[in-house]
Amino acid sequence: MTRQPIPVSRPTDAPRPAVPAGLVSAPALRPPRDRPRRMTNLLRLLPYLKPYRVRWTAMLVAAFASLGATIAIPLMTKAVIDGPVRHHDEHGLWLLGTAALGVGMSEAILWFIRRWLVSRATMGVERDIREDLYARLQVLPMSFHNQWQSGQLLSRIMNDLSTVRRFLSFGIVFLALNIVQIVVVSGILLRLYWPLGVVVLISIVPIAATVLHNQRQYTKFSRMAQDQAGVVATGVEESALGLRVIKSFGREDYVYDRFDTQVTELFDIQLRKVRLQARFWTLLEVIPNLTLIVVLGLGAAATGDGRITLGTLVAFITMMLSLVWPIASLGFLLSLTQECMTAADRVTEIFDAPQPIADGPVNAVSPAGRLRLRDVGFRFPSDDERDSGWALRHVDLELAPGETVALVGATGSGKSVLTSLIPRLYDVSEGSIEIDGTDIRELTLPALRSTVATAFEDPTLFSLSVRENLTLGRPDATEAQITEAIDVAQAQFVHELPFGLDTRIGEQGMSLSGGQRQRLSLARAVLATPKVLVLDDTLSALDVHTEALVEHALRNVLQDVTGIVVAHRASTVLLADRVALIEKGTITHVGTHAQLLATVPSYRYLLAADDELDDGAEPDPEWSDDDRRTGLREQHDVDECTDDTCRECATLRSRPTPYGATEGAGR
Numbered sequence: 001m002t003r004q005p006i007p008v009s010r011p012t013d014a015p016r017p018a019v020p021a022g023l024v025s026a027p028a029l030r031p032p033r034d035r036p037r038r039m040t041n042l043l044r045l046l047p048y049l050k051p052y053r054v055r056w057t058a059m060l061v062a063a064f065a066s067l068g069a070t071i072a073i074p075l076m077t078k079a080v081i082d083g084p085v086r087h088h089d090e091h092g093l094w095l096l097g098t099a100a101l102g103v104g105m106s107e108a109i110l111w112f113i114r115r116w117l118v119s120r121a122t123m124g125v126e127r128d129i130r131e132d133l134y135a136r137l138q139v140l141p142m143s144f145h146n147q148w149q150s151g152q153l154l155s156r157i158m159n160d161l162s163t164v165r166r167f168l169s170f171g172i173v174f175l176a177l178n179i180v181q182i183v184v185v186s187g188i189l190l191r192l193y194w195p196l197g198v199v200v201l202i203s204i205v206p207i208a209a210t211v212l213h214n215q216r217q218y219t220k221f222s223r224m225a226q227d228q229a230g231v232v233a234t235g236v237e238e239s240a241l242g243l244r245v246i247k248s249f250g251r252e253d254y255v256y257d258r259f260d261t262q263v264t265e266l267f268d269i270q271l272r273k274v275r276l277q278a279r280f281w282t283l284l285e286v287i288p289n290l291t292l293i294v295v296l297g298l299g300a301a302a303t304g305d306g307r308i309t310l311g312t313l314v315a316f317i318t319m320m321l322s323l324v325w326p327i328a329s330l331g332f333l334l335s336l337t338q339e340c341m342t343a344a345d346r347v348t349e350i351f352d353a354p355q356p357i358a359d360g361p362v363n364a365v366s367p368a369g370r371l372r373l374r375d376v377g378f379r380f381p382s383d384d385e386r387d388s389g390w391a392l393r394h395v396d397l398e399l400a401p402g403e404t405v406a407l408v409g410a411t412g413s414g415k416s417v418l419t420s421l422i423p424r425l426y427d428v429s430e431g432s433i434e435i436d437g438t439d440i441r442e443l444t445l446p447a448l449r450s451t452v453a454t455a456f457e458d459p460t461l462f463s464l465s466v467r468e469n470l471t472l473g474r475p476d477a478t479e480a481q482i483t484e485a486i487d488v489a490q491a492q493f494v495h496e497l498p499f500g501l502d503t504r505i506g507e508q509g510m511s512l513s514g515g516q517r518q519r520l521s522l523a524r525a526v527l528a529t530p531k532v533l534v535l536d537d538t539l540s541a542l543d544v545h546t547e548a549l550v551e552h553a554l555r556n557v558l559q560d561v562t563g564i565v566v567a568h569r570a571s572t573v574l575l576a577d578r579v580a581l582i583e584k585g586t587i588t589h590v591g592t593h594a595q596l597l598a599t600v601p602s603y604r605y606l607l608a609a610d611d612e613l614d615d616g617a618e619p620d621p622e623w624s625d626d627d628r629r630t631g632l633r634e635q636h637d638v639d640e641c642t643d644d645t646c647r648e649c650a651t652l653r654s655r656p657t658p659y660g661a662t663e664g665a666g667r
C-alpha cells in the first residue's frame with residue numbers, strides 16, 4: 001500500500017477555492033472579548049460558499065417556492081370552503097381540490113430538492129474551511145503551537161466547523177424563510193380580518209422581546225461551552241498519549257477525577273444553556289396557545305355576525321398555526337446563529353494568528369552549507385507583559401562546509417533552542433543566521449528546509465507506513481536511497497516488520513521502541529540529503545552497541561554535510577571536528593574535544609564527571625593529532641599504567657562510552 005506523505009501545506013494547484021482574502025491578510029490575534037467583530041467574522045467565512053453558489057441559489061429558490069406552496073394551501077382551503085363547498089359545486093370542488101393536492105405535493109418535492117441541494121454544498125464548505133484551517137495550522141510557527149492547547153485546535157477544526165455547516169445548511173436558510181413567512185403571513189392575516197391580525201401581532205411582541213433578551217446570555221454560554229469542549233478534548237488527548245505514565249504511577253483515579261471535573265463543568269454550562277432555552281420554549285408554547293383561544297373566540301363571533309366567512313376563519317386559523325413553528329424556531333435559529341458566530345470567531349482566531357515566519361525572496365537551496373551564527377539572541381515570545389528572558393544571547397559560531405560541531409551543554413542551557421533556530425522553527429530575536437552568506441530569513445521556507453534537515457531527540461512518527469515516514473523530507477527518494485538511509489541509521493529492523501517498509505506504524509510510532517523511533521527519525525533526516533544536518537541528541541535512546549554502529553555509519557554521512565550534533569556523551573562528541581560548549585544560553589568555548597577537555601573544567605565535568613582533573617591543564621604536546629581530537633591517548637595502556645594520579649587513565653576509566661575504557665573511544 002503506497003500513500004502520499006502528509007502534506008504540510010495545500011498544494012498550490014489543488015482545485016480548491018482560495019482562502020478568502022480577508023482570512024489571509026487578517027490582523028493579529030486579539031482576545032475574543034475585545035472584538036466587536038462577531039458578525040464580520042461570520043461574513044468572512046461566506047466566500048467559502050462561492051464555489052457552490054449555483055447549487056446554493058437553486059436551493060434558496062426551491063426553499064422559497066416551497067414556502068409559497070405552504071402559504072398558498074390555506075388560501076386554497078378558503079377558496080374551497082367559500083366556493084364549491086358553500087355552493088355545492090362538485091366540479092369546482094374536484095378542480096380546486098386537485099390543484100390544492102398538486103400544490104401540496106410540489107411543496108413536498110421542493111422540500112426534498114432543497115435538502116438534496118444543500119447537503120452537498122454545505123458539506124463542501126465545511127471540508128474546504130477545514131482543509132484551509134489545517135493548512136494554516138501547518139504553517140503557523142512553533143510559538144503559536146506552544147501557546148495553544150491541541151484540544152482547543154481539535155475542537156475548533158471539528159466541532160466549530162460542524163456548527164458553521166449546520167448554520168449554512170439550514171440555519172441561515174430557515175432564518176430567512178421564517179422571517180419572510182412571518183412578515184407575509186402577518187400581512188395576509190391583517191388583510192383577512194384585521195382585528196384578529198392585530199391580536200396575532202400583539203402576541204408576537206413578547207416572544208420577540210424574549211428572543212432579543214436571551215441573546216447575550218446564550219452567546220456567553222455558547223462560547224463557554226465551546227471553549228470547555230476544547231479543554232475536555234485536550235484532557236482526552238493528553239491522557240491517551242500519557243497512558244503509560246498514568247498507569248505506571250497508578251494515577252488513574254487522579255486523572256479520572258480531573259477529567260470528571262472538566263466534563264462536569266462542560267455539563268453545567270450546557271445545562272445553563274438548556275435552562276435558558278427551556279424558559280424560552282415554555283413561553284413559545286404558552287403564547288401561541290393563548291392566542292389561539294382568543295382568535296377562536298373572536299373569530300367564531302365574527303363568523304356568527306357575518307363579518308367574515310367560515311372559509312376566512314379556517315384559513316386564518318390554519319395560517320396562524322403555520323406561524324407557530326417559524327416563530328418558535330426563531331429562538332433556536334437565533335441561538336444557532338449565535339453559536340455559529342462564536343464558532344466563526346474561534347475559527348478566524350486561527351486564521352488571524354500572526355505568521356511571523358514567512359518566506360524570504362530567495363528560492364535556492366544553498367550550494368555549500370557554510371553556516372554562520374552572528375551574535376544570535378533568542379527569547380520566547382510571551383503572551384503577557386512579563387519578560388520571558390533570553391534563552392540564548394550573543395551566540396557566535398561558524399561552521400565550514402562539511403564540518404561537524406558538537407553542541408555540548410548542561411540540561412536547559414539552550415542546545416535545543418539553538419538547533420530550532422536553524423530550520424526557522426523559531427526566528428532569532430537578535431543577530432542573524434546565515435547559510436552560504438545568505439540570511440536564512442531571506443530564503444523561502446521550502447528552500448531552507450531542503451537545505452537543513454533535523455532529527456529530534458523525541459522523534460515524532462506519523463500514523464503512516466514506514467516508507468511514508470521516511471520519505472517525509474524527500475518524497476521522490478529511490479529504493480536504494482531509502483535502503484542506504486536505513487543502513488546509516490541502523491534501522492534494518494524495518495525489514496522484519498510484517499509488511500516491511502509498507503507496515504503502518506501506530507500513532508506517534510508507539511508500536512516501536514524509543515530507540516527504533518530514533519533510528520527512523522535519523523534515517524528520515526539522512527534521507528533528506530541536506531546541506532546542513534542537525535541532530536538534537538538523536539542517539540540518546542540507543543543501546544551502546546547500536547549507538548556505536550550508528551555513529552560509525554554517521555561518520556560517513558557527516559563528511560559530506562555541515563553538521564550540528566547535540567551531544568551529552570563523549571562518544572557522540574567524537575563524531576565532531578570541533579565542540580562548542582554552551583552555558584546559560586551563550587557559547588563560551590569552542591575548540592577540539594581535547595582542548596576543551598584539557599582546559600575547561602565545566603566541559604570535563606559535563607562529559608567526564610571528572611572533577612579531580614587539574615584545572616587549566618594543557619594537553620600533552622606529545623599527543624598525536626588524533627589523540628588531541630578525541631581527548632584520549634589511544635596508545636596509552638591503562639592496564640599497564642601504575643600511576644594512580646594518571647590523567648589519561650582517569651579520563652578513559654570515567655568516560656561513559658560504549659567502547660570500553662582501554663579502547664580509546666573505539667576510533
Ligand SMILES: Nc1ncnc2c1ncn2[C@@H]1O[C@H](COP(=O)(O)OP(=O)(O)OP(=O)(O)O)[C@@H](O)[C@H]1O
Pocket residue numbers: 146380391409410411412413414415416417418
Ligand atoms: N517553549 C518554551 N517556552 C519558554 N521557554 C522554553 C521553551 N522551551 C524551552 N524553554 C526554555 O529555554 C531554555 C533552554 O531550553 P532547551 O530545550 O534548549 O535546553 P537544552 O539545552 O536542549 O536541554 P536538554 O539537554 O535538557 O534537552 C530552558 O530554560 C527552557 O526552560
